[in-house]
Amino acid sequence: MALTQHNLGTVVAFEFVRTIKKKGFVIATLAIPVLLIVVFALVYASNASSKASADAQKSAQFSFAYTDASGIILSPGAKAAGGTYSDNPEAAIAAVKDGSSEAYFQFPADPTKEPVKVYGADKGVFENGKYEAVAKQLLEASAQYAVGSPRLTAALTGKVQFDSETFKDDKVAAGVGGVIPPMLFLVVFYISMILLSNQMLNSTLEEKENRVTEMILTTLNPTTLITGKIISLFMVGLVQILVFLAPVGLAYLFFRDRLALPDMDLSSLVFEPGPMITGALLLVGGFTVFTGVLVAIGAIMPTAKEAGTIFGPLMAMMFIPFYTFSLVISNPNALIVQVFTYFPLTAPVTALLRNAFGTLNPVEAAIVIVELLVVGSLIIRLAVHLFRYGSIEYGRKLSIAGTFRRSELTAK
Amino acid sequence: MTLGDAAEPLVHIEDFRMDFGDTTVIRDLSFDVHAGETFGFLGSNGSGKTTTLRALLGIYQPTAGTLHIDGKVFEPRDGARLGYLPEERGLYKKEPVLDVMVYFGRLKGLSKNAARSWSENYLERVGIPEKAKTRLDKLSGGQQQKVQLGVTIMNNPELLILDEPTKGFDPVNRRLLMDIIEEHKRAGATVIMVTHQMEEVERLCDRVILLKDGVARAYGTVEEVQEEFGGTLYRVTYEGVLPESDLYDVISAGDGRAELAPRQGASEEKVLRELVETGAGIRSFTPARISLDEIFIKVYGEQHELAEG
Numbered sequence: 001m002a003l004t005q006h007n008l009g010t011v012v013a014f015e016f017v018r019t020i021k022k023k024g025f026v027i028a029t030l031a032i033p034v035l036l037i038v039v040f041a042l043v044y045a046s047n048a049s050s051k052a053s054a055d056a057q058k059s060a061q062f063s064f065a066y067t068d069a070s071g072i073i074l075s076p077g078a079k080a081a082g083g084t085y086s087d088n089p090e091a092a093i094a095a096v097k098d099g100s101s102e103a104y105f106q107f108p109a110d111p112t113k114e115p116v117k118v119y120g121a122d123k124g125v126f127e128n129g130k131y132e133a134v135a136k137q138l139l140e141a142s143a144q145y146a147v148g149s150p151r152l153t154a155a156l157t158g159k160v161q162f163d164s165e166t167f168k169d170d171k172v173a174a175g176v177g178g179v180i181p182p183m184l185f186l187v188v189f190y191i192s193m194i195l196l197s198n199q200m201l202n203s204t205l206e207e208k209e210n211r212v213t214e215m216i217l218t219t220l221n222p223t224t225l226i227t228g229k230i231i232s233l234f235m236v237g238l239v240q241i242l243v244f245l246a247p248v249g250l251a252y253l254f255f256r257d258r259l260a261l262p263d264m265d266l267s268s269l270v271f272e273p274g275p276m277i278t279g280a281l282l283l284v285g286g287f288t289v290f291t292g293v294l295v296a297i298g299a300i301m302p303t304a305k306e307a308g309t310i311f312g313p314l315m316a317m318m319f320i321p322f323y324t325f326s327l328v329i330s331n332p333n334a335l336i337v338q339v340f341t342y343f344p345l346t347a348p349v350t351a352l353l354r355n356a357f358g359t360l361n362p363v364e365a366a367i368v369i370v371e372l373l374v375v376g377s378l379i380i381r382l383a384v385h386l387f388r389y390g391s392i393e394y395g396r397k398l399s400i401a402g403t404f405r406r407s408e409l410t411a412k
Numbered sequence: 413m414t415l416g417d418a419a420e421p422l423v424h425i426e427d428f429r430m431d432f433g434d435t436t437v438i439r440d441l442s443f444d445v446h447a448g449e450t451f452g453f454l455g456s457n458g459s460g461k462t463t464t465l466r467a468l469l470g471i472y473q474p475t476a477g478t479l480h481i482d483g484k485v486f487e488p489r490d491g492a493r494l495g496y497l498p499e500e501r502g503l504y505k506k507e508p509v510l511d512v513m514v515y516f517g518r519l520k521g522l523s524k525n526a527a528r529s530w531s532e533n534y535l536e537r538v539g540i541p542e543k544a545k546t547r548l549d550k551l552s553g554g555q556q557q558k559v560q561l562g563v564t565i566m567n568n569p570e571l572l573i574l575d576e577p578t579k580g581f582d583p584v585n586r587r588l589l590m591d592i593i594e595e596h597k598r599a600g601a602t603v604i605m606v607t608h609q610m611e612e613v614e615r616l617c618d619r620v621i622l623l624k625d626g627v628a629r630a631y632g633t634v635e636e637v638q639e640e641f642g643g644t645l646y647r648v649t650y651e652g653v654l655p656e657s658d659l660y661d662v663i664s665a666g667d668g669r670a671e672l673a674p675r676q677g678a679s680e681e682k683v684l685r686e687l688v689e690t691g692a693g694i695r696s697f698t699p700a701r702i703s704l705d706e707i708f709i710k711v712y713g714e715q716h717e718l719a720e721g
Contacts, residue, residue, distance in 0.1 A: 010518040018507055211502025215563065218469050219491040219519040392471060392500070 007220055011228025012235070019199070019236050029240050033247045040251050044258050064103035064120075064134070065092040073107055074142045081138055093119055105135040177268040178275070183356040185279035188241075189286055189348060193318060196237045200291055201307050203229045204298035204387050213392050222388045226380070230291055278355050278365045285372025286348025290314075292379030293345070299386035317345035321353065332359040341368060344375045420483060422447040422571060422602050423468065428477035430463055430626070437463055438626040441477070445619075447570075450593075450603040452613040452634075454704070455623035456712050461606045462499050462575055464623075469496060469573070481571065492521040495569030499576050499606070501560050505549040509535070509559055512548060513566070520567040527566070534562045538588065554585050561589060565596065572596055572603045578612070590616070610704040620704070622711060629711050634704065641707040646672045646683060647700050651693035659686050663706060668695075673702065 019025055065086040066078060075085060086092040086104070095101035096119045103121070108114035116139065120131035144153040154160055166175065204226065207213045216225060293314060301307035320340070327334045332341075332354055340350040341364065351368045354360035360368075421444035430438040438460045445451045455461050466472040468479045470486045479485065486494075503512050510531055517527025535541045538558045540551075548556060557580055565572070572593070578586045593616060597603055607613060613620060613634070620637055622630040630637045645663065648654075648670050654662065659678040663671040674683055680699055687694045702710075 006521070007519055010515065014511075014515045014518075018504075018511070022506075206504070210505050211498075211500045212504060214466070214469075214471060214498035214500060215496065215503070215516070217471050217488065218486075218494060218496045219488055219516065221488045388471075389473075392466070 008224050008228050008231075011220070011225055012232045015203075015229055015232035016235050019232065020239060025236075029243050032244050036244075036247045036251075040247065040255070044255065062102045062130070062134075064105060064131075065095065065101055066105040066107065066135075066138075067092065068107040069109040070107050070111055072111070072142050072146060073138060074145055077141055077145070078138055081134060083138070096121060103131045103134075105131075105138070107135075107139065111139065178270040178272060178358070179356050181269055181271050182275040182279040182352075185283045186349065186352040186356065189283050189352060190318070191241060192234075192237045192287065193290055193315075195240050196233050197290070197294055197311070197315065199233055199236070200230075200294035201298050201311055202304055203233065204295055204383075205301065205304050205307060207387075208299075209303065217388065217392075222384045226295055226384050226387060230295075230380075233291075234287075274362070275355050275358070278360070278369070279352060281369045282348060282351050282355060282365075282372065285369055285376055286352070288376025289344050289348065289372055289379060290318075292376055292383050296379060296383035296386050299383055314345070318349055321346050321350040324350075325353070328353050329357045329359065342371065344372065347372060421445060422482060423451075423604065424478065424480045424483075425464070425468065426478040428464065428467065428479055429475045430460070430467060430472065431475040436475075436626065438467075441623070441626065441628055443621050443628065443631055445602060445604055447602050448600055449618040450597050450605065450616050452617035452620035453604055453606045453623070454608075454610075454613065454620055454708065456708075459623040460626040461623055465496075465573055465575055465604070465606065469494075491519075492567060493570045495564040495566070495572045495574075497561065497564040497572075497574045497577055499579070501557070501580070503548055503556075503560060503563065506547055508545045508547055509540075509551070510544040513559065513563055516563045517566050522567055530566060531562065534566075535559075538562070553580060554582055557581055557585060558588075561592065565592060568599070568601075569596075570601055572601055572605075574603065575606045576608070577605060578607065578609055610708060613704055622707070624711055630707065635701075637704070637707060638701050641702055641710060643702065644674065644680070644699055645702045645706070646674070646680070647696075647698045648672065648687065648692075648694055649696045650687075651695065653692070655687075655690040655692055657683075657686050657690070659683050663710075671706070 061082050063082045063084065066073065066083050067086050067089050078085070083105075089104075089106055092101065092104040092106075096104050099121060101121075104119040106117040106119075108116065116135055118131045118135050120128060122128060123130075140153070140157065144150055147153050147156070207216055207225075216222075294311075297307050297310050297314070301310070321328065324334075324336050324340065327337050328340075328350060331337065337350065337354075340346040341354065341360075347368050351360055351365070355365065423445035425444070426442045428438055428441040429436065441460075441464065453461050453464070463472060467474045468481065468486065470488070481490070481494075484490075504515075507515075510528065513531035513534075514524060514527040517530060518524060522530065532541065532544065535544055538561075540555050540558060543551060543555060548559065551559065561577075564574070574593070577589055577593070581589055590612065593603060593605070597616070603616075605613070605617065617634060619633050620630070621628055622637065630640055632640070646660070649668055650670065651668060654665050654670050656662075658675065660672040660674050660683055663673050665671075672683065674680070684694075684697050687697070
């Protein structure tokens with residue numbers, strides 16, 4: 001037992017250190033934060049110039065002509081904004097065309113039925129928006145004056161904030177703030193699988209391709225080897241996630257305003273114990289299932305290239321549930337959602353989604369968790385078995401049935 | 413684990429059978445290897461030697477029979493004092509030499525410092541100390557073999573199982589390997605060696621087993637096996653034509669030289685008289701022991717004859 005633990009630690013340390021020391025790993029891991037830093041720097045610079053540009057536009061004045069068939073527009077307001085009333089639309093349009101006038105606004109008799117026509121001298125895609133903005137502002141200000149109440153104008157134009165509260169089991173329901181925390185388990189699942197799946201696939205192939213299996217199998221229990229590899233890969237994944245998140249965290253803490261990052265109100269997040277525990281267990285179960293399958297593929301296939309042919313369809317299983325995203329949320333009892341909830345390769349994503357949106361009841365959650373852990377453990381045992389009997393089939397694809405026929409035989 | 417009880421064989425194989433699908437590759441194989449002896453495991457390619465070793469080490473599950481090391485089925489946790497050099501060689505090729513050696517040393521129960529120290533001393537001994545931090549795949553084939561051998565003999569194994577140890581070695585490295593095997597033998601290690609180099613077997617091995625088509629065709633000390641296959645032969649030089657006789661078989665003949673294996677009941681005196689009386693023009697007649705090489709050819713020659721027949 002002591003030697004097994006010692007060997008597990010030795011395998012974990014060896015696999016972890018050699019993975020993070022690889023040039024390819026260092027480059028791939030550092031590339032993303034470097035890319036993020038470059039993007040942030042560009043955004044920072046762009047925002048600075050945009051702000052200067054916006055400030056300049058605010059202070060910029062332009063003259064325009066307008067006609068008003070509706071009678072809504074107040075001439076003092078229009079005059080203050082740089083407007084001049086015109087009674088000849090054709091002449092006003094012609095003036096814009098020949099450049100003698102910057103803009104012309106044609107307010108129709110009924111703005112609810114006909115569009116306000118805006119003509120302007122071309123100042124570029126971004127700056128041209130100022131014409132419409134001024135016309136709209138002029139119309140709103142005049143309408144507000146006519147109504148005589150800013151509150152009524154706001155109500156009429158829909159510029160009102162709503163604060164909703166819903167109740168569940170006599171308590172205020174968490175809403176989106178309750179969806180986000182358990183949804184993080186799905187994010188972690190995706191990130192870990194995307195980052196680690198290829199390494200999982202190759203981890204046992206390496207012993208096979210390097211013909212090192214026999215040396216290993218006489219010094220190390222295959223279960224210890226594969227457990228050690230999985231633990232080290234998980235640690236590698238954590239290192240990658242930390243490296244990736246570091247620039248995001250630093251940017252959010254120190255440069256949020258300059259980078260125009262959204263101001264997240266973390267106090268609105270609700271960490272309900274049920275969905276959080278369920279999410280964590282589904283994550284562990286899903287990770288177990290996919291890890292087992294990937295290691296098993298590595299044990300069967302003779303080379304990484306051939307393993308890649310199975311790898312693609314397997315990864316697709318992680319994304320297929322998103323095709324039924326709306327059903328997963330709105331109609332969890334639909335047949336397809338039920339199938340995806342219980343089929344081991346689609347269950348992790350489907351169940352994590354349903355758990356986050358609150359459509360996975362406790363009984364379903366318990367069944368899926370037990371299923372994933374049991375199936376995952378069986379697959380890992382199968383993977384160990386295939387590694388043990390398959391990895392010395394150097395250069396040959398393994399017959400799974402063949403390994404069982406062989407292992408059914410006893411040494412007694 | 414301390415291997416070997418003088419009263420019991422260190423390796424005990426009894427009625428071992430191995431089937432792959434419908435094909436039986438080993439049938440009813442039984443033999444023992446005693447602690448401290450060097451045991452030669454002989455046979456042509458495909459005769460079942462590697463399969464037997466893999467089954468003994470738990471890499472294959474045997475179809476039937478008993479395969480014990482030190483009285484029990486081998487498990488990896490017993491591997492700390494085992495040195496196994498498999499036929500299919502390989503280590504983690506993209507890792508530095510020292511890292512790989514220390515890793516295997518740790519798996520065999522050595523502390524990190526002890527594994528490092530042992531590895532550095534070994535690399536010094538085999539003349540590649542400067543390669544300690546070099547990736548394995550940057551080493552020459554011979555240098556890789558040295559590292560592989562180092563990993564095999566780490567922690568002074570009490571049982572060394574070497575599957576074609578000289579495969580891929582040049583003569584200089586082969587000499588080094590043989591020296592190392594002899595050192596371990598002198599230190600009391602038990603050595604099981606699969607090889608096609610019969611002169612090495614005659615020099616190193618106390619006992620041998622010769623396998624053909626998964627069946628033991630000879631088993632015992634080198635002398636016993638030589639005796640079983642005729643024991644003595646006669647090397648003669650002659651002029652003219654070598655006559656055929658019921659008293660001997662001609663093993664080889666040409667350029668005035670021949671090796672004759674006496675048949676049952678044919679004494680040295682009778683054979684010599686026969687040669688002289690038939691006027692073969694005998695110039696010299698030297699009794700000698702049949703070599704393992706000749707026994708090997710004799711056993712596998714039958715196979716070729718059968719195949720041709």
